[in-house]
Amino acid sequence: MLAALAYAGTLPFxxxxxxxxxxxxxxxxxxxxxxxxxAWALTIASFMAGVHWGQYLSKGDEIGIGLPIASNGIxxxxxxxxxxxxxxxxxxxxxxxxxxxxxxxxxxxxxxxIDTAYWRTRLGVSAIVxxxxxxxxxxx
Numbered sequence: 001m002l003a004a005l006a007y008a009g010t011l012p013f014x015x016x017x018x019x020x021x022x023x024x025x026x027x028x029x030x031x032x033x034x035x036x037x038x039a040w041a042l043t044i045a046s047f048m049a050g051v052h053w054g055q056y057l058s059k060g061d062e063i064g065i066g067l068p069i070a071s072n073g074i075x076x077x078x079x080x081x082x083x084x085x086x087x088x089x090x091x092x093x094x095x096x097x098x099x100x101x102x103x104x105x106x107x108x109x110x111x112x113x114i115d116t117a118y119w120r121t122r123l124g125v126s127a128i129v130x131x132x133x134x135x136x137x138x139x140x
Contacts, residue, residue, distance in 0.1 A: 003121045010125055012040040013132035020139035034087040034140035037133060041094035042082045044129070048101045049074040059113055067104070074101060091137035095130045102126040 018024075019033025026032040031039070052071035056063050074097055081093035102122060109119045 003117075006121050006125045007128075009044060010128045010132065013037055013129050013136075016040070017132040017135040017139075020136045023139075034091060034136050037136045038082060038087060038090050038094065041091070041098075041129075041133060042078050045078040045094060045097050045101065046075045048098075049078075052101075052104060055108065055113060063108075063111075063113060067108075070104060087140040088137045091133045091140060095133040095137070098126055098129050098133070 016033040016035075016037025019027070019036065021033075024033065027036070030036050049071040052074075053068050056065075056067045056071070078094065078097055081090045081097070085093055105114060105119060105122050108114045109116070
């Protein structure tokens with residue numbers, strides 16, 4: 001069930017890419033494809049950074065203080081990208097942030113803090129998200 005929710009979370013990214021690639025008019029109340037993708041990227045990147053914070057809270061000293069510091073850094077960088085970068089660059093910045101979040105999860109997998117089922121879901125979802133963000137940036 002959680003994997004299905006994770007994959008469902010890719011739908012706004014995919015919609016943003018499709019809207020951008022087709023040159024569709026902005027969706028009333030939501031904006032253009034790139035605007036939709038960027039706002040959703042901020043939301044999900046912050047959420048994923050919070051997941052890392054939660055992992056630190058549950059594992060404590062086993063993980064080390066670096067994880068919550070990095071998770072805060074990701075959330076702050078996402079916020080700054082959203083506020084200060086023009087759309088194509090913000091989308092590319094978010095693609096990079098999602099790659100960093102995935103790399104962090106890979107380290108957590110190797111250290112035994114997350115299981116392989118979670119990792120497989122994260123890998124698949126992240127591949128979709130990063131690809132959709134880059135396609136959206138291309139057409140933004």
